[in-house]
Amino acid sequence: MSAATTRSRTPDRLCAEAVDLARAAAEEAAAPGVVGEHAGTVSEGDRVVTHFFECRELGYRGWRWAVTVARASRAKIVTVDEAVLLPGPDAVLAPEWVPWSERLRPGDMGPGDLLPTDADDLRLEPGYSGEDEPPPNSAVSNEMADLVEAEDADVTGDAPARLPLTPSRGSIAAVAEELGMRRARVLSRYGLHTAADRWEEAFGAKTPMAQSAPASCVSCGFLVPIGGSLGQAFGVCANEFSPADGRLVSLAYGCGGHSEAAVMPRPPQPAAPVVDETRVDPFPLRPAPDSGSVPVTEDETSADLGHS
DSSP, X not given: OOHHHHHHHSOOHHHHHOHHHHHHHHHHHSOTTTEEEEEEEEEEETTEEEEEEEEOOTTOTTEEEEEEEEOOTTOOOOEEXXXXXXXXXXXXXXXXXXXXXXXXXXXXXXXXXXXXXXXXXXXXXXXXXXXXXOOTTSTTOHHHHHHHHHTOSOOOSSOGGGSSSOOSTTXXXXXXXXXXXXXXXXXXXHHHHHHHHHHHHHSSTTSHHHHTOSSOGGGOTTEEEOOSGGGGTEXXXXXXXXXXXXXXXXXXXXXXXXXXXXXXXXXXXXXXXXXXXXXXXXXXXXXXXXXXSSOOOSOHHXXXXXXX
């Protein structure tokens, strides 16, 4: 360790003894009675020492008044550099700022709110448009080629009417099994209509959320299609931030959480702070006595009562 490093860590004797000078500077910046006991010193460099005083200001628990004093080389006069209010190790501080996208919780979205979607959102992936694919019946269709390779068909030696047993594939029972209709009873047309009316009323095109949405659910990437005839008008919402998450919504419904509402902008990076050391801007922490509507009075007992 060099001698210069040792000197910088050892507080200068004259600067460390200038406690009264530092207290006077702190009381001038704050107010008499707000500056508390002396809480120690810290060496900032050669002949530069910072004095700490406890802060008795309400709402500033754990904060300290820091007054930095210094003296020139071979000089015996100590001068004040600055006096500021700084948080101590146990100071009460405001919580760290969190971007709005991380503060948002399910259920926070209301009518008219927009939830921009990041371009790299892990909940979404590119969809299939089919624009570059050949027609389904084309000779080069991938679907036709797969069917030929898989031979997904029941080959019989004769016509179905002449066979002793009806083929399982292609029969009415097989089709009903595949469609999920082999139950004792299924929804009637009236049952389907009443269910659709309930869902349309709760999450339909006439709701305030849908009226202020940028687009409808039919073009949203978070919409999960459903089967059956109701799939032509309804789907399931899979956006956790939407008020309809996990609910059956109309294709005409919409909210601000639409996958294509907008692209989330990158949070701007704050510019580096620039400290102008060539000028000093006075900033009083206490208003002047003659700045209010109450005139200055010499009677302290009447001053404590305030004014009506």
